[in-house]
Amino acid sequence: MNLNKKYALFLGCVAPARYPGIEAATREVCKTIGVDLVELEGAGCCPAPGVIKSFDQDTWLAIAARNLALAEKQGADILTICNGCYGSLYDAAHILNGDPERLRAVNKILEEVGMEYGGKTVVRHFAELLFKDITPENVKANTKRSLEDMKVAVHYGCHFLKPSKIKDLDDPERPRILDDLVEATGAVNLNYRDKQMCCGAGGGVRSGNPELATKFTESKLKSMKEAGAQYIIDVCPFCHLQFDRTQKDVKGYDLPVIHLAQLLGLAFGVPANKLGLEIQEVPVKF
Amino acid sequence: MVKEPNPQFAIEVSQTPGGETLSLCFQCGTCTGSCPSGRLTSYRTRKLIRKAQLGLEADVLESPDLWMCTTCYACQERCPRGVEIVDIINVLRNKAVAKGVMSEEHTKVGTYFLQNGATIPLNEKYEAIREQLGLPRRPANVLGDKKALEDFQKILKVTGFDKLLEEKK
Numbered sequence: 433m434n435l436n437k438k439y440a441l442f443l444g445c446v447a448p449a450r451y452p453g454i455e456a457a458t459r460e461v462c463k464t465i466g467v468d469l470v471e472l473e474g475a476g477c478c479p480a481p482g483v484i485k486s487f488d489q490d491t492w493l494a495i496a497a498r499n500l501a502l503a504e505k506q507g508a509d510i511l512t513i514c515n516g517c518y519g520s521l522y523d524a525a526h527i528l529n530g531d532p533e534r535l536r537a538v539n540k541i542l543e544e545v546g547m548e549y550g551g552k553t554v555v556r557h558f559a560e561l562l563f564k565d566i567t568p569e570n571v572k573a574n575t576k577r578s579l580e581d582m583k584v585a586v587h588y589g590c591h592f593l594k595p596s597k598i599k600d601l602d603d604p605e606r607p608r609i610l611d612d613l614v615e616a617t618g619a620v621n622l623n624y625r626d627k628q629m630c631c632g633a634g635g636g637v638r639s640g641n642p643e644l645a646t647k648f649t650e651s652k653l654k655s656m657k658e659a660g661a662q663y664i665i666d667v668c669p670f671c672h673l674q675f676d677r678t679q680k681d682v683k684g685y686d687l688p689v690i691h692l693a694q695l696l697g698l699a700f701g702v703p704a705n706k707l708g709l710e711i712q713e714v715p716v717k718f
Numbered sequence: 719m720v721k722e723p724n725p726q727f728a729i730e731v732s733q734t735p736g737g738e739t740l741s742l743c744f745q746c747g748t749c750t751g752s753c754p755s756g757r758l759t760s761y762r763t764r765k766l767i768r769k770a771q772l773g774l775e776a777d778v779l780e781s782p783d784l785w786m787c788t789t790c791y792a793c794q795e796r797c798p799r800g801v802e803i804v805d806i807i808n809v810l811r812n813k814a815v816a817k818g819v820m821s822e823e824h825t826k827v828g829t830y831f832l833q834n835g836a837t838i839p840l841n842e843k844y845e846a847i848r849e850q851l852g853l854p855r856r857p858a859n860v861l862g863d864k865k866a867l868e869d870f871q872k873i874l875k876v877t878g879f880d881k882l883l884e885e886k887k
């Protein structure tokens with residue numbers, strides 16, 4: 433399959449610096465399904481929709497606009513592999529692409545570094561692209577190794593589907609997008625209590641109030657475990673980090689975290705040593 | 719900061735992008751009932767919105783409650799009045815930070831963001847892991863591009879983000 437659109441891969445902060453396996457897996461999976469990736473050269477932090485936007489909205493918007501402008505210059509849409517990056521860049525594009533006055537204000541700032549944003553960049557999430565353009569049927573068709581021996585709990589996170597008023601991807605209370613993609617690999621997808629609940633890391637809570645973040649995470653780990661899950665599937669490196677690192681302190685769950693790109697890598701037959709799953713805090717044992 | 723109710727405060731919030739829907743709240747409590755943070759702490763979303771409506775400026779901006787929200791949107795999705803709760807909380811947090819109310823940990827994240835163009839460091843351990851996985855040691859973004867980082871920092875100067883961190887109490 434070949435999609436005729438070019439995508440600039442937006443790495444964000446967490447994936448390249450803490451879970452490079454997610455980055456490597458994304459590149460491998462995109463190769464398999466024929467998604468043409470280019471580097472988003474010079475990109476910076478998205479910036480984080482929790483911490484940085486909480487500190488200063490105008491800074492948040494200007495830095496996001498810089499990233500959007502970089503992609504525009506390359507004639508590419510942005511592809512994110514993180515809910516936080518998606519949240520920030522999608523929201524910023526939504527504001528700027530529809531509001532000439534705020535676009536003008538932001539361009540005044542970008543002018544200082546010789547840049548301009550024309551209000552054209554489209555921002556997409558890896559999981560959304562997979563669901564809409566590749567489709568679960570094609571995921572199934574590309575699956576070389578059925579993952580039927582894996583019992584998984586799917587975690588959507590917050591900024592992928594919400595706020596649904598501007599994203600309109602799926603029902604935010606009972607979504608199917610990820611469930612359908614995961615089931616296409618043959619994995620056994622388990623339902624569990626509080627499936628739509630947040631991991632606890634966002635909004636500056638992990639950095640500012642780590643005990644509270646841990647309480648969120650432990651509550652989710654508990655219900656996943658009770659449902660019989662062996663693995664957590666997510667689509668966000670920050671949720672990923674939260675679930676993986678919290679299990680360093682909170683013992684007894686032994687639930688390795690697998691990003692959708694890594695899961696598809698396994699299903700598509702990408703060599704396991706290219707997915708980085710055995711070097712996480714809770715490693716996947718092959 | 720003004721301790722008495724300050725009606726001007728609520729007006730200011732409503733006039734800031736993101737704060738427009740503040741007055742729509744009719745105190746049903748659906749937000750509190752949906753809030754995972756409220757389930758684990760004494761933070762109550764409905765009360766925070768009410769205090770903002772009443773212009774209880776110091777109470778809102780100085781309370782640790784303001785930083786209990788993970789921006790999960792559970793409340794906003796369900797609010798029957800279409801109150802953009804997360805956006806309002808963001809506006810309130812911006813106001814707190816502008817007045818110098820910012821935790822040490824958050825100041826650290828902000829400083830890191832300013833210095834590196836990213837919120838977390840890429841160190842040698844992970845550079846080696848990147849290499850093992852067949853990736854370049856440093857990616858093609860600000861983490862590996864000096865000119866890009868300079869541009870990034872210039873923007874933060876123009877928006878005054880650097881000053882914001884300096885001026886905090």
Ligand code: SF4
Nearest residue numbers: 743745746747749797
């Ligand atoms: S759900 Fe909406 S209307 Fe109800 S109390 Fe919360 S903010 Fe107010």
Ligand code: SF4
Nearest residue numbers: 753787788790791793
């Ligand atoms: S967005 Fe914040 S206030 Fe609303 S439900 Fe989530 S944690 Fe609670």
